[in-house]
Amino acid sequence: MLKKRYLLTxxxxxxxxxxxxxxxxxxIHHRTKQFRAYIAEATxxxxxxxxxxxxxxxxxxxxxxxxxxxxxxxxxKDDKVLTVSGGKFxxxxxxxxKAYGVxxxxxxxxxxKSVDPAVIKSELEVxxxxxxxxxxxxxxxTGVKTDIKAIAEMTKNHQAIQVTDAISALGAEEIKMDxxxxxxxxxxxxxxxxxxxxxxxxxxxxxxxxxxxVSDLPKYYFNLTKANKSxxxxxxxxxxxxxxIIGLVEALNIITSEGxxxxxxxxxxxxxxxxxxxxxxGLGLLAPESPSCVVTAVKLPETxxxxxxxxxxxxxxxxxxxxxxxQLKGKIIRIAHLGYMNKFDTIVGIxxxxxxxxxxxxxxxxxxxxxxxxxxxxx
Amino acid sequence: MLKKRYLLTxxxxxxxxxxxxxxxxxxIHHRTKQFRAYIAEATxxxxxxxxxxxxxxxxxxxxxxxxxxxxxxxxxKDDKVLTVSGGKFxxxxxxxxKAYGVxxxxxxxxxxKSVDPAVIKSELEVxxxxxxxxxxxxxxxTGVKTDIKAIAEMTKNHQAIQVTDAISALGAEEIKMDxxxxxxxxxxxxxxxxxxxxxxxxxxxxxxxxxxxVSDLPKYYFNLTKANKSxxxxxxxxxxxxxxIIGLVEALNIITSEGxxxxxxxxxxxxxxxxxxxxxxGLGLLAPESPSCVVTAVKLPETxxxxxxxxxxxxxxxxxxxxxxxQLKGKIIRIAHLGYMNKFDTIVGIxxxxxxxxxxxxxxxxxxxxxxxxxxxxx
Numbered sequence: 205m206l207k208k209r210y211l212l213t214x215x216x217x218x219x220x221x222x223x224x225x226x227x228x229x230x231x232i233h234h235r236t237k238q239f240r241a242y243i244a245e246a247t248x249x250x251x252x253x254x255x256x257x258x259x260x261x262x263x264x265x266x267x268x269x270x271x272x273x274x275x276x277x278x279x280x281k282d283d284k285v286l287t288v289s290g291g292k293f294x295x296x297x298x299x300x301x302k303a304y305g306v307x308x309x310x311x312x313x314x315x316x317k318s319v320d321p322a323v324i325k326s327e328l329e330v331x332x333x334x335x336x337x338x339x340x341x342x343x344x345x346t347g348v349k350t351d352i353k354a355i356a357e358m359t360k361n362h363q364a365i366q367v368t369d370a371i372s373a374l375g376a377e378e379i380k381m382d383x384x385x386x387x388x389x390x391x392x393x394x395x396x397x398x399x400x401x402x403x404x405x406x407x408x409x410x411x412x413x414x415x416x417x418v419s420d421l422p423k424y425y426f427n428l429t430k431a432n433k434s435x436x437x438x439x440x441x442x443x444x445x446x447x448x449i450i451g452l453v454e455a456l457n458i459i460t461s462e463g464x465x466x467x468x469x470x471x472x473x474x475x476x477x478x479x480x481x482x483x484x485x486g487l488g489l490l491a492p493e494s495p496s497c498v499v500t501a502v503k504l505p506e507t508x509x510x511x512x513x514x515x516x517x518x519x520x521x522x523x524x525x526x527x528x529x530x531q532l533k534g535k536i537i538r539i540a541h542l543g544y545m546n547k548f549d550t551i552v553g554i555x556x557x558x559x560x561x562x563x564x565x566x567x568x569x570x571x572x573x574x575x576x577x578x579x580x581x582x583x
Numbered sequence: 584m585l586k587k588r589y590l591l592t593x594x595x596x597x598x599x600x601x602x603x604x605x606x607x608x609x610x611i612h613h614r615t616k617q618f619r620a621y622i623a624e625a626t627x628x629x630x631x632x633x634x635x636x637x638x639x640x641x642x643x644x645x646x647x648x649x650x651x652x653x654x655x656x657x658x659x660k661d662d663k664v665l666t667v668s669g670g671k672f673x674x675x676x677x678x679x680x681k682a683y684g685v686x687x688x689x690x691x692x693x694x695x696k697s698v699d700p701a702v703i704k705s706e707l708e709v710x711x712x713x714x715x716x717x718x719x720x721x722x723x724x725t726g727v728k729t730d731i732k733a734i735a736e737m738t739k740n741h742q743a744i745q746v747t748d749a750i751s752a753l754g755a756e757e758i759k760m761d762x763x764x765x766x767x768x769x770x771x772x773x774x775x776x777x778x779x780x781x782x783x784x785x786x787x788x789x790x791x792x793x794x795x796x797v798s799d800l801p802k803y804y805f806n807l808t809k810a811n812k813s814x815x816x817x818x819x820x821x822x823x824x825x826x827x828i829i830g831l832v833e834a835l836n837i838i839t840s841e842g843x844x845x846x847x848x849x850x851x852x853x854x855x856x857x858x859x860x861x862x863x864x865g866l867g868l869l870a871p872e873s874p875s876c877v878v879t880a881v882k883l884p885e886t887x888x889x890x891x892x893x894x895x896x897x898x899x900x901x902x903x904x905x906x907x908x909x910q911l912k913g914k915i916i917r918i919a920h921l922g923y924m925n926k927f928d929t930i931v932g933i934x935x936x937x938x939x940x941x942x943x944x945x946x947x948x949x950x951x952x953x954x955x956x957x958x959x960x961x962x
Contacts, residue, residue, distance in 0.1 A: 227826070
């Protein structure tokens with residue numbers, strides 16, 4: 205049987221053919237008016253998606269590189285910061301800070317739960333020396349959404365900046381950098397921005413740039429002050445990833461043509477349809493209280509081995525979902541709704557899940573999930 | 584008149600259509616057997632080009648990122664190192680080291696000249712505490728080649744490691760990492776490797792890995808120990824630049840099919856033809872004593888404005904060469920022989936130069952350069 209690949213993983217996500225073809229065009233030189241026009245256009249599109257007037261800096265790195273750039277450009281040795289550990293990516297903030305000798309206070313949260321903004325509030329009240337609060341808009345390892353808006357509200361009148369890892373969430377989950385008063389937003393290319401991996405992005409508020417002026421941590425490749433100076437001329441300090449940026453311009457055109465509000469509504473709808481379908485099949489949700497529109501973590505009964513299920517979906521149906529990480533390995537599967545996806549991508553995902561579950565002997569009414577999803581998707 | 588673009592700049596260099604088309608294929612997930620096979624194949628090809636048995640680590644960054652990774656993984660605060668400053672890229676080593684609080688002794692060399700290995704020898708003899716000697720195989724800003732083999736000979740019996748920036752030179756200039764005893768080789772994708780920018784590469788000798796064990800400088804994204812551990816499973820710690828790596832496999836296939844020795848001979852021939860043609864036109868060479876096979880820096884008489892000449896070549900002929908940087912601005916043009924280039928790319932470059940020179944009133948026998956080049960290219 206002819207197979208077609210359906211990539212429902214939370215990154216990389218499917219890349220529109222328009223972007224692939226733009227990237228296949230003959231290479232051009234980067235120190236040219238022609239390429240600077242691409243940077244200028246990409247930056248404008250990124251500002252629209254970030255919902256900010258701040259410059260958005262493009263780095264040639266994975267998202268982790270942009271996370272590191274936030275740490276090494278804004279902090280100084282022994283600075284105190286808060287991080288939230290409720291999954292693999294929240295933990296990464298703490299790891300990066302520790303690598304630079306930054307003093308980290310970790311707020312522990314159960315995997316699958318969202319941090320209570322009130323906890324952050326009281327930490328900030330107790331310690332006025334905290335310089336930064338690091339958060340994760342969508343914790344991809346659990347599918348949990350964090351209430352960034354509420355947290356930003358609390359840092360507004362505190363010296364601390366609010367730094368958001370929106371790597372998997374930008375373009376899928378609402379985030380209004382300027383309106384909400386977020387100081388730093390970080391993302392990568394291979395998620396909601398629908399591009400292959402290789403680019404990362406970061407935007408800083410004026411409050412954050414002030415910290416950059418006094419930061420004493422070492423930096424060179426990720427020097428954001430230097431990058432920002434170049435960006436004023438639509439340029440970069442180091443050689444940029446030329447063809448990825450050219451593809452990105454196409455991706456941003458697709459996003460801004462649909463309109464960022466519509467893009468977010470689409471993600472919300474697909475996520476809701478997936479959650480309800482999963483429940484109709486009789487499976488659980490890892491994060492029923494604060495689910496993201498990025499990825500849905502499906503809790504499996506003990507009789508089902510999640511590793512095997514992911515394999516079956518992949519090898520038999522060519523439907524690619526993610527399994528669980530660390531302590532969730534084998535216990536969940538994660539179905540993304542991220543990027544270049546429409547209703548039928550969700551339908552395919554649920555249908556493949558139903559067929560695979562049937563085959564391994566899980567008892568439920570075949571079609572129950574699809575029925576529920578269709579009700580929502582036509583609603 | 585229909586124009587075709589001829590990219591004779593020392594990076595980015597032309598990308599073969601095979602690579603562009605491979606990159607335009609639908610994206611695949613990176614945590615898969617299928618993608619790990621690409622990493623394994625790319626690594627094997629890279630080892631062939633690096634002429635090493637050491638693992639070659641692929642980073643998602645520009646070449647500068649790989650340079651920084653050498654510094655922050657191998658050194659510790661206040662370590663003493665030697666760098667050579669005879670152009671923009673030699674200076675970069677010193678800048679990166681200083682950013683990390685490393686103690687740099689700079690050997691100053693006139694731009695256009697190559698460092699005398701004897702000077703490095705005496706520096707090493709005077710100071711046994713030196714931990715690393717940073718060099719640049721081809722100093723792209725001047726077209727000068729450094730005698731890395733001789734320098735590596737001197738670090739062999741010293742505690743210092745020999746670190747080579749081969750960003751513009753790998754795949755164009757001979758470098759035998761293992762045979763010559765070089766400890767660290769760094770390169771990027773958009774030069775001799777014929778790919779768009781976005782990837783960087785680094786290989787370390789056992790002697791260098793020993794330094795990595797004790798290094799106390801901060802690192803996270805560029806942590807090579809972590810990257811090396813992942814590479815043992817053909818994997819990466821962070822999301823790799825998937826489609827660039829898939830394109831790279833094609834590029835390496837092209838290189839290894841031609842054979843690395845033949846690739847180097849081709850670069851040598853094109854460089855020689857360019858140099859002799861330039862002399863036949865009556866122009867000078869910036870680096871007559873130690874010219875590289877990467878790029879030829881052509882010295883212009885005072886009556887010719889190099890900035891204008893570069894512009895004319897570009898705007899009228901669509902032939903892209905580089906101008907001079909810093910103190911050489913306006914005084915030289917740089918014609919590359921780098922990567923996906925054959926005899927006729929060199930012929931086109933010289934022909935365009937002749938036509939442009941004629942137009943601006945420079946006196947010489949039209950065709951004299953081409954005649955000389957043809958003699959060499961048929962020889």
